[in-house]
Amino acid sequence: MHHKRSIATVCLSGSLPDKLEAAAAAGFEAVEIFENDLLTFEGSAREARRLCADLGLEIAIFQPFRDFEAMPEPQRARNLDRAERKFDTMQALGAELLLVCSNVQAAALPEPARAAADLREMAERAGRRGLRIGYEALAWGTHTNRWRQAWDIVQQADHPALGLILDSFHTLCLGDDLAGLAQAVPAEKLFFVQFADAPRLTLDPLSWSRHFRSFPGQGELPVAGFLRDILAAGYCGPLSLEVFNDEFRAAPSRRIARDGLRSLIWLEEQVGNAALPAMPKLSGIEFVEFAVDHAARAELGAMLGTMGFRHAGTHRSKDVELWRNGGANLVLNAEPDSAASERFQQLGPSVCAMAFRVDDPARLVARAEALLCPVWRERTGEGERRIPALRAPDGTLIYLVENPEGGARRIWEDDFHLEEAEATGSGGLLGMDHAAQALAPGMMDSFVLFYRALFGLEPDTPWELPDPYGLVRSRAFASGDGSLRLPLNVSESTRTGTGRFVSAFAGAGVHHIAFATPDAEATVAAAAARGAPLLDIPSNYYEDLGARFGLEDAELNALARQHLLYDRDAQGGTFRHAYTRAFRDRFFFEIVERAGGYAGFGAANAAVRMAAQRRLPRGD
Template sequence: MHRSIATVSLSGTLPQKLEAIAAAGFDGFELFEHDFIQFNGSAATLGTIARDLGLSVDLYQPFRDFEAMPELQFRRSLERAERKFDLMQAMGAPLVLCCSNTSPLAMDDPARAAAQLHALAERAAQRGLRVGFEALAWGRHTSRYGQAWDIVRRADHPSLGLILDSFHTLSLKDDPAGIADIPGEKIFFLQMADAPLMAMDVLQWARHHRSFPGQGDFDVVTFLEKTLRAGYTGPLSLEIFNDVFRETPNRRTAVDAMRSLLNLESQVRERLDHALPAEVALFSPPPLPDLSGISFIEFAVDEAAAVALGTLLQQLGFRRVGRHRSKAVVLYRQGDVHLIVNAQPDSFARERFDAHGASVCALGLRTDAPEAAAERAVAMRSQPHHSPVGPGEARVPATVAPGGNLVHFVASALGRDGLYAADFVLDDDGPGAADAGLQAIDHVALGLDIDQLDTWVLFSRAVLGLEPGESLELADPFGLIRSRGVANAERSVRLVLNVSLSQRTRTARTLRKSGGGAVHHIALRCDDIFASVAQLRANGAAFVPISGNYYDDLATRIDLDGGLIERMRESGVLFDRSPAGDYLHIYTESFENGLFFEVVQRVDGYDAYGAINAPARMASQAQS
């Protein structure tokens, strides 16, 4: 399809926006009027810049408060439109967006609205231009696409058509099914936008909180499906008003935008593969990876940090089971948890250490088709990564995740040792304290800059096939933390994405140390948390102390056996309950850069992350 984006969706000056749009691979753009008003150049100059970048000016917008007006205001608006038509012809824009009226002077008179739009379309046609009418969700009398289509149908002019916007329809919970019954040739333009579900005024919601498809909670896939079923063959465009995007580097935003459209197209293609007209070619990437677990986590360290981290891992019950054959890299194991400590000079890990200190630099995810997973990542606009491979060593395809860390795709067929046997000298009798019963990586929590959250949600969905859960806000003593989990259907891969809404929280301070976008804790799963904690303490592991008041309050909130509460108090274990099951967990004290571990036990079908207890942990860390 012809892919487009509104200039209002990006930060920067108009020329900078167009350069970012072109670099991301878009075919054209919607020109938001304020961007042109602030542009230091003529309409003809803008047209030349666009053509030089290989972009078409697909739409000029918005033209406001036109239809269903008293005669005097209507005549003035026709003259106003002529000035806009002058600009459109000079820059080469074929279509103007006329949005439904919000003026208090507007009349609830569809016949008058149709007649006036007919007159506008007639003037546009004399210049070879077209008019698209869009229902604003907050329009005074026309707020739904069905009302707008009724007016367009009444006007009955070949140069007047409908413009559809997913936000305006889905924010009102309007049913998009009827779109499929509109003649495709009368839909002149399609704008896509997602958004988180929020209880707020729709105008404020629209102007500050829209997001790219796949970053929010709207059913944008069905919306596009119904539009294509109508026979629409025009541009697929993005119009996003978002405060964070207005601050984010526009090249990154433009890449996210293109990734969102490609992912959206691929999802709709699965529904309509045999029902598409020949001129509609939807994106067809390799399939989403079928992930089966986290194979390994790799840490970037120097020699001193390698010793300190190795000591901590042994206190956690990990045994050093391998040394790399040619590099300063050590493998630790407990249960099905594999942790790689990489202190190799002149490596990607050392670059990450030099930039961010001791930190996680890579995740390994198990999948049956690692090459296809890496190919999908590239198709979805992620950068590939090729690590140097020595003679006989395994090559593991990888992609660069948002923020710069790596995600490796590990073949499930390799089994427990298959990945490591080629690269490491394995020895299960290496040094380590007693096994603490830690069996698997339950989840990995990342601390992100606020402008990375939507990027990570989209990356998780489009590249990794992980779906987001609900968004929560957690109370740190110095501000709020927004947290959202993403996971695959089997829950064998879980990530938790955290951003700080304040610059004073522990998360924000950790981000400043680590450069942003860092793993801040790793949760390890066990079957008997009390036995595991007892062994970990015997090994020398230290845990975040929890106030006794927490346990006194716990007894008032949840009906629990008094003996269990006392056992949790003695061990420092926290507790959460959902209708599906229980969650017991405890946090270790922090290592360098604020990194810490969490030990968890899931009981029955508990499917969350104990977020209710995060404030107790953060308060304790602050007091420590």
């Protein structure tokens, strides 16, 4: 069955009209009016009602009414007066349901019977006006903090205008669940359900709730299981998002509203309640594309040459070159009047696109459309392939190409004149190992949802990397088979490498591309011989490495000679890797060798890399 999709105005930034317009533009059908948004609104409640009606938004609920039940007199009588005033507002607003959350006052009496009597009286008064009351257990309620307690009180009050409201955060943050809901609570008594996810933090529930809630799929709570239990109980009201998040409050309301609706669609898919085109099968990065002009291309080509890349082909109709080393393809796009040139004008030489190999690009495009992700198509020359593409939340293009292992012709064969010797590829690289993106602060949750909902990628454990000028938070996405690895980096500090990159670009993008090799020592030695600008690593690093891993001096010396960093995981998997200096302070390359199933990115070495990068003058 169709559940209306709803969002609480508190999730979004701006004035009440801004919030409502953003919700309607994303495609929500209903809203929760958060009281604070009404009382800071300059128009009347009646005008707010008209605004919603004009936007096609139903007002699903008015919220919250706090600290009502089980108060001693004279507060009890005053609270009933307060409720009558709010009923006036609701009637002007055209909101039929009021959310009453459990009392958090120390003065609240520990008497469920009193709570039930008070709520019954409130419901009686509401019912006379055609209004209804939903009672919700806050995780930090003084006496009522579990849904079963709230249900006991609702049951005891036994009034048709009184029902139960559930909120995934309040239940899941306590480690509680909805076991027994379907047996205990008749569907018609489930008046409303709110959804929020959150990262797992060891914070008190109040602070956790007020600052770190996120949309389903952005956090770590089992929200899908919660929805499953809600549906099993026969609930047929709206699915509504209620999120308090410091970053969402400061972000553009349209992006956040779209993320919100995407999260609900994805959540319904998780429980089989929404049929979307299936998740793609991913098999790596086919190419990374750079926006350049001729001067930058010559310079970048020279740098790539030192790393064993060769100019392997030229586009049939565009000013675009293919550079290749074994399985690693780089596209250098200097075509005027293209998306690449637009980016070059704005940002200088930079990564403008990545191409992911997928089993069925058309199906993924359909999935993206169902999930409200912008799809993009570049103009093509005659007889050339049209490569479908998506826009990531930061505007980076993600091309979708068919996995060549399935027998599909590669884009190079159709759209490029390939150098004879390059038709099958040569050189020592296996392909792309990973491409890391620097995100503007506040963008991590949008990316997490994008990669998770569209591609089925799961975020790895977050890392905190100490740049000499502040922390960089890193989170990597990887496909199950390890063919696609996408670390995301974000820094609150504008003085870190990541922060400076984002400030310089007034946005974000790929700033770090790693190539896989079966033999890092040989690959790096060859690169060094060709004059590759490898990043110098301090000798103190190798002394510490010796102490940490007990490596023999011969091995340490070999690593040091090739500027190679080293890591080893608990299972003995190893990682040898070297970095280049940055190209015009914009992006840098890495050569990595994985062995024994090592799945990380050498996070322990990031501090050394970042300090070494900061020692270089800008532009070096």
